[in-house]
Amino acid sequence: MFKANEVLRVLALLHSAGSDVWVAGGWGIDALVGKVTREHRDLDLIHRIEQEPLLIKTLETAGFIEKPAWPGRPVRFVMSDLNGLELDLHPLLFHSDGSAVQSADDHGGTFPYPADSFVAGLIEGVQVPCLSAAQQVYFHQGYEPSDRDRHDMAQLRDAFGITTHF
Known part of the structure; x- marks a missing residue:
């Protein structure tokens, strides 16, 4: 399981590398x-596609290696270390207005990220960049939710008084 101190370590490592x-x-x-409201098996990170070579090199230096994933590139890729920590990495192409898109498939489809999708939150009292509640809800649509998904949406409803579809 991915613990809060490990999340903060990975974020600090990537931030210090630029x-x-x-x-x-x-x-x-x-x-x-x-x-922290539940256990986490991985850490999902959104990154700038143009910084991907730096991100990969930094993670490889820290002992992470890429492993097969479905769906895989161009939508996402996965890296893990020998301790079983798994990173689910999502490359974004940013536009000059601060919005971004992520590949959705091999055929040119995209997921939109409005400019206001990029906010800050707290992990163990440390401010970290994260996705907005609205963007999180957007990504939790169109599939049968797991118990974890139901738990996560309940957290957003309770904290922000927003409507979710499950």
Whole structure:
């Protein structure tokens, strides 16, 4: 399981190397609500596609290696270390207005990220860049939710009074 101190270590490592990353997924929701609400098996990170070579080199130096994933590139890729820490990495192409897009498939489809999707939250009292509650809700649509997904959406409803579809 991915612990808060490990999240902060990975974020500090990437930040010190000059990689812009935002926490997404379950850890991103925990950052938004400002507390750890459940166990996490991985860490989802959003990054600038043009910084990907630096990000990969930094992570490889820290002992992470790329492993097969589905869906894989260009949508996302996964890196893990010998201790079993797994990073789910999502490359974004940013526009001059601060918005971004992520590949959705091999056929040119994209996921939109409005400029206001990029906010800050707290993990163990440390401010971290993360995705907004609205963007988190957007990504939790169109599939059968797991118990973790239901838990995460409940956290956002309780913390922000927003509507989710489950």
